[in-house]
Structures are given as C-alpha cells and as structure tokens.
Amino acid sequence: MTTRSPLSLAAPWLGAALLALIGFATAGVPYALLGAISGFILGWLIFWIAQRRYRQSVPTYYTAGQTLWYYTFRVIAGAIFLFLITPILVVMPLSFNAQDFFTFTPEMLAFDPAGYSLKHYRDFFNNDDWQNAVRNSIRIAPMATLLSVTFGTLAAIGLSQPHVPFRRAIMAILISPMIVPLIISAAGMYFFYSRIGLQGTYMGVVLAHAALGIPFVIITVTATLVGFDNSLTRAAANMGASPVRTFFKVQMPLILPGVISGGLFAFITSFDEVVVVLFVGSAGQKTLPWQMFTGLREQISPTILAVATLLVVISVLLLTTLELLRRRSERLRGMSPG
Amino acid sequence: MADQTAQAGPVLAADGTPLKRSLARALRLSKLRALALIAPLLIFVLVTFIAPIADMLFRSVENQIVSETLPRTTAALADWDTSSGTAPDEPVFRALAEDFQIAVANKDHTKLGSRLNYEKTGISSLFRKTGRKAKKFDLAADTNWKAEFEDIDEDWLDPEMWQVIKTYSPALTSGYFLNSIDRQKTSEGSEWRPDNQQIYLKLFWRTLVMSIVITCTCILLGYPVAWLLANLPARSANLLMILVLLPFWTSLLVRTSAWKVMLQQQGVVNDTLVWYHSTFVGKMLDPVITFLLNIAIGLLNGLLWVWNLLSGAWGAVDVELFTYAVAGFERLALINNVTGTIIAMTHILLPFMILPLYSVMATISPVYLRAAKSMGATNWTAFWRVYFPQSIPGIGAGSILVFILAIGYYITPEIVGGTKGVFISNRIAYHISSSLNWGLAAALGAILLAAVLLLYWAYDRIVGIDNVKLGG
Numbered sequence: 143m144t145t146r147s148p149l150s151l152a153a154p155w156l157g158a159a160l161l162a163l164i165g166f167a168t169a170g171v172p173y174a175l176l177g178a179i180s181g182f183i184l185g186w187l188i189f190w191i192a193q194r195r196y197r198q199s200v201p202t203y204y205t206a207g208q209t210l211w212y213y214t215f216r217v218i219a220g221a222i223f224l225f226l227i228t229p230i231l232v233v234m235p236l237s238f239n240a241q242d243f244f245t246f247t248p249e250m251l252a253f254d255p256a257g258y259s260l261k262h263y264r265d266f267f268n269n270d271d272w273q274n275a276v277r278n279s280i281r282i283a284p285m286a287t288l289l290s291v292t293f294g295t296l297a298a299i300g301l302s303q304p305h306v307p308f309r310r311a312i313m314a315i316l317i318s319p320m321i322v323p324l325i326i327s328a329a330g331m332y333f334f335y336s337r338i339g340l341q342g343t344y345m346g347v348v349l350a351h352a353a354l355g356i357p358f359v360i361i362t363v364t365a366t367l368v369g370f371d372n373s374l375t376r377a378a379a380n381m382g383a384s385p386v387r388t389f390f391k392v393q394m395p396l397i398l399p400g401v402i403s404g405g406l407f408a409f410i411t412s413f414d415e416v417v418v419v420l421f422v423g424s425a426g427q428k429t430l431p432w433q434m435f436t437g438l439r440e441q442i443s444p445t446i447l448a449v450a451t452l453l454v455v456i457s458v459l460l461l462t463t464l465e466l467l468r469r470r471s472e473r474l475r476g477m478s479p480g
Numbered sequence: 481m482a483d484q485t486a487q488a489g490p491v492l493a494a495d496g497t498p499l500k501r502s503l504a505r506a507l508r509l510s511k512l513r514a515l516a517l518i519a520p521l522l523i524f525v526l527v528t529f530i531a532p533i534a535d536m537l538f539r540s541v542e543n544q545i546v547s548e549t550l551p552r553t554t555a556a557l558a559d560w561d562t563s564s565g566t567a568p569d570e571p572v573f574r575a576l577a578e579d580f581q582i583a584v585a586n587k588d589h590t591k592l593g594s595r596l597n598y599e600k601t602g603i604s605s606l607f608r609k610t611g612r613k614a615k616k617f618d619l620a621a622d623t624n625w626k627a628e629f630e631d632i633d634e635d636w637l638d639p640e641m642w643q644v645i646k647t648y649s650p651a652l653t654s655g656y657f658l659n660s661i662d663r664q665k666t667s668e669g670s671e672w673r674p675d676n677q678q679i680y681l682k683l684f685w686r687t688l689v690m691s692i693v694i695t696c697t698c699i700l701l702g703y704p705v706a707w708l709l710a711n712l713p714a715r716s717a718n719l720l721m722i723l724v725l726l727p728f729w730t731s732l733l734v735r736t737s738a739w740k741v742m743l744q745q746q747g748v749v750n751d752t753l754v755w756y757h758s759t760f761v762g763k764m765l766d767p768v769i770t771f772l773l774n775i776a777i778g779l780l781n782g783l784l785w786v787w788n789l790l791s792g793a794w795g796a797v798d799v800e801l802f803t804y805a806v807a808g809f810e811r812l813a814l815i816n817n818v819t820g821t822i823i824a825m826t827h828i829l830l831p832f833m834i835l836p837l838y839s840v841m842a843t844i845s846p847v848y849l850r851a852a853k854s855m856g857a858t859n860w861t862a863f864w865r866v867y868f869p870q871s872i873p874g875i876g877a878g879s880i881l882v883f884i885l886a887i888g889y890y891i892t893p894e895i896v897g898g899t900k901g902v903f904i905s906n907r908i909a910y911h912i913s914s915s916l917n918w919g920l921a922a923a924l925g926a927i928l929l930a931a932v933l934l935l936y937w938a939y940d941r942i943v944g945i946d947n948v949k950l951g952g
Contacts, residue, residue, distance in 0.1 A: 323888020
C-alpha cells in the first residue's frame with residue numbers, strides 16, 4: 143500500500159472548509175453545513191478517482207465495466223439501507239420541534255435554539271390520556287408475557303421430547319396465532335369474548351395478547367432446546383434430583399437465554415399490538431399504540447413524534463439485550479468460539 | 481438370538497414382566513408426560529384463540545334470529561309460494577301478530593329489523609313502526625289481521641318483503657358469503673348484485689394486486705441488500721445488519737407515523753423536493769427529469785391501458801397513479817392513496833424479506849460462482865445460471881411470508897391509505913365497528929382466512945414451520 147500524499151489527505155477538509163464558507167456567505171448556516179458535507183465528499187472523491195484508489199478494493203483482473211458495476215451496486219444497496227433507516231431517523235429531530243408542524247421549520251434548519259424545544263415531551267408527560275395509556279400498556283404487557291412464557295416454556299419442553307403424538311398438528315395449532323391475520327384474530331376474539339363477557343375487560347386483553355405471544359415463545363425455546371443435551375437431566379436424576387429440582391437447577395439455567403428472548407418477543411408483541419386491543423379492549427384498556435393510532439387518525443398532534451422517539455430508544459435497548467443473549471446462548475452451547 | 485429367546489421364553493425385565501411390554505409401557509409414559517406438559521398451553525390456545533376463530537366461522541353462516549323471533553310466522557310461511565306475486569294469506573298474518581307481540585315484549589323486533597335491513601333497506605323502519613302498534617294488538621278478538629297490517633303499513637303486502645323473510649328463515653344461511661362475493665340471495669337461488677353495489681370482488685382483487693406489488697418491490701429491494709450482507713466480511717455485515725434489524729424491532733405505529741409525517745402534502749419528502757426545485761442544480765435538471773419521467777409514464781400508461789383492456793371485467797387499477805409527473809412533480813400526492821400504502825408497507829415488510837433471503841444466501845458457497853467464471857461465464861451468466869437458482873428457496877420463503885403479512889394488514893392502510901389504498905381487512909373492521917353487520921364481517925374474514933391458510937400450508941411444504949427464524 144502506497145503512502146498517500148499530504149494533499150490527498152487534506153483535500154476533503156479543504157473542500158469542506160471552502161464550500162462551507164461559500165455556503166455560509168451566500169445563504170447562512172444550513173447551507174454552510176450542506177456545503178461542508180458536499181465539499182468533504184467532493185474533495186475525497188477527486189483524489190479517490192485521480193489516484194485510482196477505487197481499484198484497491200476490487201480484484202486486479204476486474205475490467206472497467208466490472209469495477210463500475212461493483213460501485214454502482216454498492217450505491218444502490220446504500221440507497222436501500224437509507225430507505226430502511228430514514229423514517230426512523232427523521233422522526234427523532236422532528237420531535238424536538240418548537241412548532242406544531244410535522245416538517246423542519248426554517249429555524250430548525252438554521253440550528254436556531256429557538257426552533258427546538260421539549261414541549262412535545264412535556265405534553266406527553268403531563269397529558270392524562272398519554273399517561274393512562276402508558277399505565278395500561280405497563281399493566282397489560284408483562285401479565286400477558288408472564289402467561290405466554292410460563293405455558294410456552296412448559297409446552298416447548300414437552301414438544302422437544304423424542305416421542306410426541308400428533309406433533310405436527312399440535313405445532314400448527316400453537317403457531318397459528320402468528321399466521322392468522324390480526325384483523326381475523328381480532329374479529330373472532332371480539333365476537334367470542336363478548337359472548338362470554340370478557341370483551342372490554344382487562345382479563346380479556348391479557349388473554350388475547352398472551353395467545354398472540356405464544357408462537358414466539360414456542361419458536362425461540364424449541365430452537366434453544368435443539369442444542370440441549372438430555373443426558374444432563376438423566377445425570378441429575380441419577381444423582382437423586384427430583385424432576386422439579388432438575389428443571390430449575392439444570393435445564394432452566396441452560397435454556398434461560400432462549401426463554402428470555404422468547405419473553406422479549408412476547409412482550410414486544412403485546413406492547414406493540416393495536417388491532418386486537420382495539421376490538422377486545424374498551425376505553426379502560428387504552429394502550430400506548432391505541433392512543434397513537436387514534437392520534438394519527440383523528441387529532442394528529444406532534445406529541446406522537448415524542449412518543450415515537452421514546453419507543454425507538456426502547457427498541458434499541460431491546461435489540462441490544464437480544465443480541466447479547468444470543469451471543470451468550472451460542473457460547474453456552476459451544477456453537478461459536480469466544 | 482432367535483434360538484435363545486425361543487428356548488428361554490420372552491426376555492424379561494428386572495421386575496419379571498416381559499421386556500417388550502415393559503418398554504411399551506415406558507414409551508406410553510413418556511408420551512403421556514410430553515402430552516401433559518403440552519396440554520395446559522394447548523387448552524389455553526384452544527380456548528383463547530381457536531374457539532374465537534371457530535365462533536367467527538360459525539357466525540358467517542348462522543342465521544337463527546329470524547326463526548327464533550318469528551317462529552310461528554316462518555312455520556306458516558312454509559306453504560307460501562314465493563313466485564305467486566302476492567302477499568301470503570290470513571293465517572300467516574295471524575301468526576305474525578302473535579310473534580310480534582312476544583317480540584315487542586322482549587324488544588327483539590328492532591334487532592331482527594336491522595338484521596333484515598342488510599338484505600332489503602326499509603325493513604328496519606317498518607319493524608319499528610309495526611312494533612309501536614303491536615303492543616295494542618288484541619289477539620283474542622276476531623280481527624282481519626291482513627287488513628290490520630295493511631293499515632299499519634302497505635309494505636306488509638309487498639311480496640318482495642315476504643320473500644326476504646322466507647329466504648332468511650332457515651337457521652343456517654349462505655347469504656353472508658354470497659354478499660361477500662357481490663351476489664345476493666333470492667328465493668330461487670342467487671344472482672349478481674346491481675353493478676353500483678358491487679364492491680367486494682373489486683376489493684379482494686385490489687388487496688391481491690397490492691399484496692403482489694408489495695411482495696415484488698420487497699424482492700427487488702431485498703435481494704441486493706441480502707446479497708451484500710451475505711458476501712461482506714462478518715464485521716461489516718453485522719454492522720449493516722443493525723440497519724435491517726432496527727426497523728424490524730421498531731414499533732409498527734412508530735414506522736407508520738414516520739411515513740405519515742414524511743409523505744404528507746407539507747411533509748418532509750415534499751418539502752425537500754420543493755427545496756431541490758429551487759436550487760441551481762434542481763433548476764438545471766428539472767426539464768431533463770420531467771422529460772424522462774414523462775416518457776417513462778407514457779410507457780407505463782400504455783402498459784396500464786393494455787392491462788385495463790385485459791382485466792376490463794375487474795377494472796380495479798388506479799390509472800391516476802401515474803399522472804402527476806406531467807404536472808411537473810412540484811408536490812407529489814404520496815399519501816391517502818395507493819402509492820402511500822405501497823411505500824409504507826414495503827418499508828415495514830422489507831425486513832421479513834431480507835432475513836430469510838440472507839439466511840439462505842449465507843449458505844451458498846462463493847466457490848460455485850468462481851468456478852462458473854473460471855469456465856468462461858460472464859458475470860451475468862454466472863449469477864443468473866448458478867447463483868440465482870440457489871437463492872430461490874430464500875425468495876420463496878420471504879415472498880410467502882411477506883405476502884401472508886401483507887394480505888391481512890390493517891393499521892398501515894387505515895392510516896396512509898385514504899379511501900383508495902385500503903385492503904379487505906379495513907372493510908372487515910368497518911363492518912364490525914361501524915355498520916355492525918357482524919355476519920358479513922365474519923364471512924369476509926372466513927374467505928381471507930382460507931386464503932392465508934392455503935399460503936400457510938404452502939409455506940409449511942416449502943420451508944417448514946420449524947424453520948421459521950426470528951431476527952437472525
């Protein structure tokens with residue numbers, strides 16, 4: 143690898159400074175930032191092309207056309223990644239808007255502190271509707287998760303025994319809440335629960351959400367049990383442990399990562415669910431997604447963006463937890479070194 | 481071996497029972513234990529989930545309300561000839577008077593009225609009107625009931641009204657299903673509804689076409705991304721994977737509201753476009769892009785014209801989808817129409833395509849591509865003849881998953897779809913909560929459920945339910 147000339151190293155920064163100055167002189171702060179970014183890219187790009195550095199990451203035998211396609215493909219894939227992530231990134235700054243607009247105001251683009259405020263967050267924390275919705279979500283989701291994890295883990299252990307009659311049929315029934323469209327589950331539950339007096343009750347919503355979360359628990363826990371060494375339980379039994387003690391002391395610690403990630407899936411299913419609660423619940427069970435849904439459909443208020451930002455932060459935390467659990471589980475089962 | 485057992489009799493277990501029987505007992509016990517572990521959950525799911533679905537299916541054919549509310553009338557109507565063109569005779573009206581008095585006492589007549597109103601408008605008000613008079617009926621007196629009812633409302637002598645009652649008197653009916661495919665039940669069988677009342681077949685067709693379009697866009701966008709993820713070094717692939725998993729884990733409502741914010745008339749996308757038009761670059765490029773767009777749209781509209789010609793009977797394509805560029809694409813109509821639904825749902829379902837594709841592509845060895853190229857294949861041939869066929873299982877799995885999810889979507893079309901971009905699920909929700917025609921909602925749901933189960937079965941055959949993977 144050849145050492146790069148000082149000029150080629152400095153070019154991006156020079157370009158950035160130059161175009162930022164021009165931008166600032168002609169149109170102010172937002173254009174200065176735009177100028178800085180495009181200047182940096184331009185300065186880098188000129189030397190990248192002039193010094194033929196684009197050849198470094200492709201094999202030497204590539205033709206010009208192949209090299210061009212290599213980079214075009216990367217640009218296309220980059221655009222798709224941008225499409226995936228933009229909506230989530232756009233919501234965050236907008237939630238600090240000082241106005242009740244859903245778009246960037248000139249003050250925001252000029253990075254004027256007056257254009258930003260926490261008023262939508264204040265509104266979220268002071269508004270009774272939103273606070274009730276948060277409380278309801280917190281009351282419903284953990285209860286539903288607890289139900290689906292308890293039943294689900296037991297059944298997953300049963301399902302991974304060597305001889306289970308009607309295994310396929312049972313599996314199909316247990317997975318079905320994930321496959322049946324939510325609107326059909328919601329319709330069926332609405333009709334049936336109003337027959338037996340569960341419609342519009344806390345219990346009804348919890349049961350419905352537990353049913354929806356079960357497939358996720360079953361799938362993750364059975365996947366963990368595939369790598370479970372059954373001679374461990376036999377060894378425990380051999381040394382005189384009762385089945386219950388074996389379960390809690392030997393089996394449970396080993397499958398715990400799978401159980402927790404299944405539980406997280408079940409939790410997020412319930413926490414995120416709106417169609418079923420819309421039909422099975424009544425005003426007393428108005429959850430956070432329900433409140434967002436009404437907000438979006440009727441009185442569209444920017445408080446939704448503040449809630450959305452908070453929820454994105456929560457999902458980032460959940461994603462990190464899951465990833466850590468997955469690594470731990472793989473390490474425990476000896477599937478990957480380190 | 482055989483000789484030994486023959487001499488010593490059957491092999492015995494430690495407790496003296498034959499080994500065969502003892503083993504069978506152990507197997508039975510282990511089966512029972514497995515079932516006992518599964519049973520609580522199975523019962524739970526059967527009660528909280530399967531029973532409601534069964535109830536919905538039952539509701540789509542159930543129709544006891546007519547024969548329960550008017551038992552004597554329906555019995556008396558059995559002899560009436562529906563094609564006679566006249567109202568039934570005195571005994572039917574006498575039975576009707578008795579039934580009505582009981583129904584009014586139980587306040588059932590309004591329910592029946594609104595039920596029958598789905599089939600023939602005007603029955604609801606007729607029943608209410610009659611109900612108010614029915615309290616004063618003197619059943620002991622020797623009245624001419626036919627004249628009495630004619631006095632209340634002349635509609636009682638309308639043979640069509642009686643045809644509706646007779647058609648819907650059996651306890652089970654196919655009426656809801658016929659309604660949900662734009663037909664109506666008549667005394668002789670069934671017939672097409674008038675053209676201006678036909679909406680459901682169009683809606684099913686639109687749901688199908690839009691789900692296919694969404695699946696195809698997901699394949700188009702998901703394939704390059706999955707390829708890149710599968711072929712990059714593990715470290716950078718893991719980093720890029722976060723960009724796929726973050727939307728996957730973000731709340732559906734958050735993503736939908738983000739799209740609502742971005743696509744609005746005064747939203748981020750349109751504001752950016754307006755700003756772009758005002759810049760130097762925009763002013764230079766606009767005429768060129770408008771020209772190219774118009775050519776592209778001309779071609780597309782040509783295709784659509786042929787499409788419309790071919791599917792004239794269905795006529796469900798929104799041609800105006802492709803007219804805006806001609807106007808100079810100043811601010812695009814991106815929300816409350818088909819475009820909005822397709823953009824938002826593609827974004828929401830894209831991770832469901834990328835993840836299965838990625839897991840299949842990660843198993844394809846790069847050696848095959850190199851071998852093909854070393855034998856003289858061009859890049860394209862090597863990809864199309866060697867790599868692509870190996871990735872088809874991933875495309876199949878992802879497509880079915882995306883399609884199943886898309887066909888039953890409710891929230892996103894409801895919020896960004898307006899009136900033109902809605903799916904059959906939105907109609908089901910409307911019938912449950914607004915028009916209260918639960919039977920029709922159940923029938924529409926049953927048809928949708930059948931379609932999804934068919935796909936589920938296909939998914940099971942192609943991929944296997946056990947192979948469903950969640951989030952990498």
